[in-house]
Amino acid sequence: MRILPVARRDHPLATCGVPIPPALLRAHAQIVLRDSAQSSDAPSLNVLEGGLRWSVTDVTAKKDIILAGMGWGGLPEHVAARELAAGELVVLAVPEFVVDRMELFVMRRRDRPHGVVASALWDELKRQAATTPAKTETRRAPAGRAKTRTRARRRK
Numbered sequence: 346m347r348i349l350p351v352a353r354r355d356h357p358l359a360t361c362g363v364p365i366p367p368a369l370l371r372a373h374a375q376i377v378l379r380d381s382a383q384s385s386d387a388p389s390l391n392v393l394e395g396g397l398r399w400s401v402t403d404v405t406a407k408k409d410i411i412l413a414g415m416g417w418g419g420l421p422e423h424v425a426a427r428e429l430a431a432g433e434l435v436v437l438a439v440p441e442f443v444v445d446r447m448e449l450f451v452m453r454r455r456d457r458p459h460g461v462v463a464s465a466l467w468d469e470l471k472r473q474a475a476t477t478p479a480k481t482e483t484r485r486a487p488a489g490r491a492k493t494r495t496r497a498r499r500r501k
Contacts, residue, residue: 346423347421347422348419349422351411351417351434352437353411353412353414357369358373364438365438365439371397373397374397374417375396375397375398375416376410376411376415376417377398378403391441399416404420412434451467
């Protein structure tokens with residue numbers, strides 16, 4: 346998935362021209378998604394240092410705040426697609442914002458049975474993956490041994 350920097354169409358950042366100067370970006374609230382399980386000083390992707398920022402713990406709240414015109418921030422492309430198509434949101438020209446694809450992985454244990462809800466969720470994820478044009482990749486670990494994968498976190 347891609348994360349796009351967006352603001353409501355009538356937000357001052359959406360109407361100031363391109364590219365947007367960093368000083369102007371810092372003067373407006375950047376809505377930042379924080380993982381409530383992490384410490385508050387854990388690094389986040391595409392957060393402008395020294396700027397005004399509001400933290401939220403879920404994407405829906407972030408989108409609602411941006412749609413209310415109270416700030417700007419990065420939203421997954423598929424989350425903002427309807428509002429972008431309708432012209433409610435606009436993509437901002439932010440040179441400091443890295444618009445890149447993020448990989449998502451789904452894993453589950455195969456060495457024990459799953460409950461009704463977990464099985465239904467897994468089946469729905471498989472159905473969605475089958476109808477999505479993006480490349481999907483399945484990696485399986487040998488039974489009884491979990492495959493782990495560690496990625497280095499980017500630091501700013």
